[in-house]
Amino acid sequence: MENEPAFFETSPTPGVVGQPLNRVDGRDKVMGKAKYSAEYPLPGLVYGVLKTSDIAKGRIQSIDTSLALKEPGVVQILTHLNLPKLAKTPNDPEGKKAIGAPMGFLPMTSDVIHYAGQPVALIVADTFERATQAAALVRVSYAAEAPIAAYTDKRAELFNPEKIQDGKADGYTRRGDARAALASAPIKMTAVYTHAINHHNPMEPGSTTAIWEAPDRVTVYESTQGVTRTQKSLSAYLGLPQDQVRVITKFLGGGFGCKGSCWPHTVLTVQAAKAVGRPVKLVLSRKQQFTSMGHREDQTQTLTLGASKEGKLLALIHEKTSTTSPWDNYAEANSKIINLLYDCPTFESHYQLGRANVMTSTFTRAPGEAPGSFAIECSMDDLAYQLGIDPLEIRLRNYAEKDPSTGQPWSSKSLRQCYARGAELFGWSKRNPKAGATRNGRLLVGYGMATASYPVHNSQGTARVRLYADGHAVVQAGATDLGTGTYTVMTQVAADSLGLAPDKIRFELGDTKLPTAPNSGGSVAAGTVSSSVYMAAQDVWERLTKMAIKDPKSPLFQAKAEDVAVEKGRLQLKKNASKGEDFMALMKRAGLDDVEGTGQGKYGAGYETGRPSNPAGPQNNTESEAKHSMHSFGAHFCEVQVDPDLGTVRVTRWVSVHGAGRILNAKTARSQIIGGSIFGIGAALMEATARDPHYARYTNADLGDYHIPVNADIPDMTVEFIDEHDPYINAMGVKGIGEISMVGVSAAVANAVFHATGKRVRDLPITPDKILGTKAV
Amino acid sequence: MNNFSYLQTAQAKDATAAVTGTKGAAFIAGGTTLLDLMKLNVENHSQLVDINLVPFKGIEQTADGLRIGALERMSDVGEHPLVVQNYPAVSQSLLQAASPQLRNMASIGGNLLQRTRCGYFRDVAFPCNKRNPGSGCPAQDGENRNLAILGGSKACIATHPGDLSVALAALDAVLLLENAKGKQRRVPLVDFHVVPGTTPQRETVLEPGELIVSVTIPAAAHARKSMYLKVRDRASYAFALASAAVGLDVQGGQIRSARVALGGVGTKPWRSVAAEKILTGAPATEATFRAAAAAAVRDAQPREQNRFKVELAQNTLVRALLELSAA
Numbered sequence A: 001m002e003n004e005p006a007f008f009e010t011s012p013t014p015g016v017v018g019q020p021l022n023r024v025d026g027r028d029k030v031m032g033k034a035k036y037s038a039e040y041p042l043p044g045l046v047y048g049v050l051k052t053s054d055i056a057k058g059r060i061q062s063i064d065t066s067l068a069l070k071e072p073g074v075v076q077i078l079t080h081l082n083l084p085k086l087a088k089t090p091n092d093p094e095g096k097k098a099i100g101a102p103m104g105f106l107p108m109t110s111d112v113i114h115y116a117g118q119p120v121a122l123i124v125a126d127t128f129e130r131a132t133q134a135a136a137l138v139r140v141s142y143a144a145e146a147p148i149a150a151y152t153d154k155r156a157e158l159f160n161p162e163k164i165q166d167g168k169a170d171g172y173t174r175r176g177d178a179r180a181a182l183a184s185a186p187i188k189m190t191a192v193y194t195h196a197i198n199h200h201n202p203m204e205p206g207s208t209t210a211i212w213e214a215p216d217r218v219t220v221y222e223s224t225q226g227v228t229r230t231q232k233s234l235s236a237y238l239g240l241p242q243d244q245v246r247v248i249t250k251f252l253g254g255g256f257g258c259k260g261s262c263w264p265h266t267v268l269t270v271q272a273a274k275a276v277g278r279p280v281k282l283v284l285s286r287k288q289q290f291t292s293m294g295h296r297e298d299q300t301q302t303l304t305l306g307a308s309k310e311g312k313l314l315a316l317i318h319e320k321t322s323t324t325s326p327w328d329n330y331a332e333a334n335s336k337i338i339n340l341l342y343d344c345p346t347f348e349s350h351y352q353l354g355r356a357n358v359m360t361s362t363f364t365r366a367p368g369e370a371p372g373s374f375a376i377e378c379s380m381d382d383l384a385y386q387l388g389i390d391p392l393e394i395r396l397r398n399y400a401e402k403d404p405s406t407g408q409p410w411s412s413k414s415l416r417q418c419y420a421r422g423a424e425l426f427g428w429s430k431r432n433p434k435a436g437a438t439r440n441g442r443l444l445v446g447y448g449m450a451t452a453s454y455p456v457h458n459s460q461g462t463a464r465v466r467l468y469a470d471g472h473a474v475v476q477a478g479a480t481d482l483g484t485g486t487y488t489v490m491t492q493v494a495a496d497s498l499g500l501a502p503d504k505i506r507f508e509l510g511d512t513k514l515p516t517a518p519n520s521g522g523s524v525a526a527g528t529v530s531s532s533v534y535m536a537a538q539d540v541w542e543r544l545t546k547m548a549i550k551d552p553k554s555p556l557f558q559a560k561a562e563d564v565a566v567e568k569g570r571l572q573l574k575k576n577a578s579k580g581e582d583f584m585a586l587m588k589r590a591g592l593d594d595v596e597g598t599g600q601g602k603y604g605a606g607y608e609t610g611r612p613s614n615p616a617g618p619q620n621n622t623e624s625e626a627k628h629s630m631h632s633f634g635a636h637f638c639e640v641q642v643d644p645d646l647g648t649v650r651v652t653r654w655v656s657v658h659g660a661g662r663i664l665n666a667k668t669a670r671s672q673i674i675g676g677s678i679f680g681i682g683a684a685l686m687e688a689t690a691r692d693p694h695y696a697r698y699t700n701a702d703l704g705d706y707h708i709p710v711n712a713d714i715p716d717m718t719v720e721f722i723d724e725h726d727p728y729i730n731a732m733g734v735k736g737i738g739e740i741s742m743v744g745v746s747a748a749v750a751n752a753v754f755h756a757t758g759k760r761v762r763d764l765p766i767t768p769d770k771i772l773g774t775k776a777v
Numbered sequence B: 001m002n003n004f005s006y007l008q009t010a011q012a013k014d015a016t017a018a019v020t021g022t023k024g025a026a027f028i029a030g031g032t033t034l035l036d037l038m039k040l041n042v043e044n045h046s047q048l049v050d051i052n053l054v055p056f057k058g059i060e061q062t063a064d065g066l067r068i069g070a071l072e073r074m075s076d077v078g079e080h081p082l083v084v085q086n087y088p089a090v091s092q093s094l095l096q097a098a099s100p101q102l103r104n105m106a107s108i109g110g111n112l113l114q115r116t117r118c119g120y121f122r123d124v125a126f127p128c129n130k131r132n133p134g135s136g137c138p139a140q141d142g143e144n145r146n147l148a149i150l151g152g153s154k155a156c157i158a159t160h161p162g163d164l165s166v167a168l169a170a171l172d173a174v175l176l177l178e179n180a181k182g183k184q185r186r187v188p189l190v191d192f193h194v195v196p197g198t199t200p201q202r203e204t205v206l207e208p209g210e211l212i213v214s215v216t217i218p219a220a221a222h223a224r225k226s227m228y229l230k231v232r233d234r235a236s237y238a239f240a241l242a243s244a245a246v247g248l249d250v251q252g253g254q255i256r257s258a259r260v261a262l263g264g265v266g267t268k269p270w271r272s273v274a275a276e277k278i279l280t281g282a283p284a285t286e287a288t289f290r291a292a293a294a295a296a297v298r299d300a301q302p303r304e305q306n307r308f309k310v311e312l313a314q315n316t317l318v319r320a321l322l323e324l325s326a327a
Ligand SMILES: Cc1cc2nc3c(=O)[nH]c(=O)nc-3n(C[C@H](O)[C@H](O)[C@H](O)COP(=O)(O)OP(=O)(O)OC[C@H]3O[C@@H](n4cnc5c(N)ncnc54)[C@H](O)[C@@H]3O)c2cc1C
Pocket: A704, B026, B027, B028, B029, B030, B031, B032, B033, B034, B035, B036, B051, B070, B071, B074, B096, B097, B098, B099, B102, B105, B106, B107, B108, B109, B110, B111, B112, B113, B114, B161, B162, B163, B164, B210, B211, B212, B213, B237, B238, B239, B240
């Protein structure tokens, strides 16, 4: 805390932070003026289109491009035979690490096929349509082998990895003796949960526009959640100094995790631009999107719990088996949330992986927390019913006053208030405790609830403020706006930090030329960037204060810096506010057009310990050195109406209440929570990618057949936040809200379905076939 | 998509001549099926003949019933007062189909010719007997959750995905077709689509170059009292897992005439004469409806993932009959 003054104290006058400001980029977006990464009409631009593999395993025997090359407008066709050589590839562990690649394999570097949809050629032509047709005309002959489609295949070799999630989490965790505790527990329950393959499916597909400005300098307009991460990856791939690679992302049409890393199509496009000596643009087709940027893996979780007759948890044992690629040991770390959500003295978790012919899965909104919460929150519901205790009450009986997984106190936790407020808004007390007993005509009505939690990950970043003597400011950070409102909330933070109206601020982001900000992932952007902006503003005030106290013409001449405070752009004595002056007067007198300040914001454990965050990820030394465990918490309440004959489940009411620190903008935050909850309802009720068991190839890779919720699926949603002040996480007291919004959602829905029908569906998504045959209990 | 040449004509005979005489030629109306499949390389046409200016228009009462031009748009037909009043099942089947944008583009003729959503059919990397005769049918022991339980064969179990055709099958609609010689013929909708048998590539009796001119639906009490019920994975904008088009003429609790067709479960719009036989003359009770539903799926041959459709189809049909008889 010493290193960064607390925002709460320095801005006593209410400002625009927290206000439901309209999006500052809203008008540009609806006018079509907001340029996405595939919308830069560069001179000489040509179009790249991927040709992908028909088979899921085997080798390329030959590629015949003769027909395709005859297609008018075709400039060049790249394959593994003529792709310009890269300095590094992720095909070896050292290269993978240097690149920070999400997958230990780069297509088009050999003739080996590991998964269906793997790029085998990149066709460059003068129009998108011609490139697309030429791709169809490229004839690839394969020596196909029988692929393995999933861990469920009998031929899949299953193993227990030491580490999962790219080495970021342990494959085995143990706290106390869960087996012994289970053996002596009066209540024992085991349940098996499965989760379908889910795809992020942002509205804007992955896209790259690459232009080589010089033989050793490239600019890339990229659809990414982090320009700096992409820059680092490309610089490693290309063997160029980081500053020779510029990455720009001014607007993003959603990411949800799939744009959190630099995937193969990006570097392949950069290489294509090199090969043809012209700027190349490549946009993934929707179908290619399903095999280009990862997915949430297919998985089974077995959760065993032991409890006392009063419903107090005694033991939790979690096992997860999931599909991974031929090279990586990727699995979402589901067990983390199970280890900390409730006060339980013992815990054990195991991961098991099965290799299959699929690309590596990746973080998908609330990775681990979303499916993990499905298991624990349904099991808690089971326990409640078995013991005849209200589901809300069982959670209160197991309320964790500190983080059970580490023993640390929470930096803040408003979960009790979330439960209470949510229950009140929803009318939880009106719930009939008996399952299958509430009807609306033919429909069965059910109430369900679940807890949400998401960590405050450790992160840091920099921002720059340039304050002009005319009362305007330009504020910059190389952050990304995923479409969720970063432009807007940072404008608000800058406005209050500088004492200016929001329309006097221009906030710039999405360019590696700007100060480095973290990836917009893991819900760290708002917390990190807001701190950086705030710190940069403080830097400006420090400079101006120094000027003032040295300036004989200033009312503050010879004052002590620590006695000066800034209030709405006025530098004044803390004890005597009438003594002071406006920053514009001070700057004009000094003949200064502008003053620049920079600031480094830390977020999470790094903020508390004052130590830099470790890029290896959340589980690092800084985190264990922190005194506090930092998490957001929330509660979802859901009403469903189930048609037992037709199997349809409709969510008819929804209430979410979260305690997520300071809310920067009431409107965009509410929209975030609504969006995340809808994402979760999609996973709960309809989202599933089908992979053919014999061909290891998706059969519904389009938005007509991969169902995401439409308006008619979603009721009016009530969202509230608990007022929460957390001084340990960052200067602003901001926790992220991008992911917590979806944690627990599928459990709330499944629990409501159980309450409605008496049938426990543990296999997501809960489609009509899984409801049929339900008769009220 | 391959390159193609494009011809637009307002004359039916020019259109039929152009398609009959040219290999790889196809009519295009709204294009919502055709262009989709061309982009997927499932269909490759060298020439498209745009028929949108051909005057196959109009929604009008005739002596034979309601005549609907094949180039009327789904949205216009679905909302037309004559359709809403006298053929509610037809209106509902249209308005529950696709999305408003698609319905504004898509024509009635094109709708009847839409092709299966079988994922293997729509991806040229897979074998598929319908797309590539003799290559095999991976759906039989693969992803067949959405596929048909009725009318399938060893060669193909693809579902006919349409909604309108189910309502039209139930209500005895008749298509008017016209070929390049200007010769017209009438084909009842139930005979228009064919089951796959050993030739799944053949989906209708339409001859190459033959146009759908119009659809006529006879007036009837069971048409005025009809409904379409569609069950799907989400509340809107999804194809049917199961659907039922039903028409009833009930007097004094007795069913005088009944019409039943199922969607989402058959390789073609599935008219069930067996169900109608049980309904006709019987009391309009749930027991009767259950018996009729059982008869409708008696020949079902479910696969591993679509077994639920046997129950779902029956429940859908029973629900539709219950709602209709209560209305
Ligand atoms: C995402 C999506 C969702 C959909 N959901 C549904 C749904 O829920 N329910 C549903 O019923 N449908 C649904 N559809 C299908 C949609 O209704 C059809 O694509 C549409 O009705 C086809 O009409 P069209 O005029 O666009 O046909 P086109 O694409 O123009 O033509 C289709 C075929 O018919 C031929 N053709 C067209 N008109 C004639 C004619 N008069 N005579 C002879 N041949 C002709 C063409 O040559 C072509 O082979 C959906 C489609 C999409 C893309």
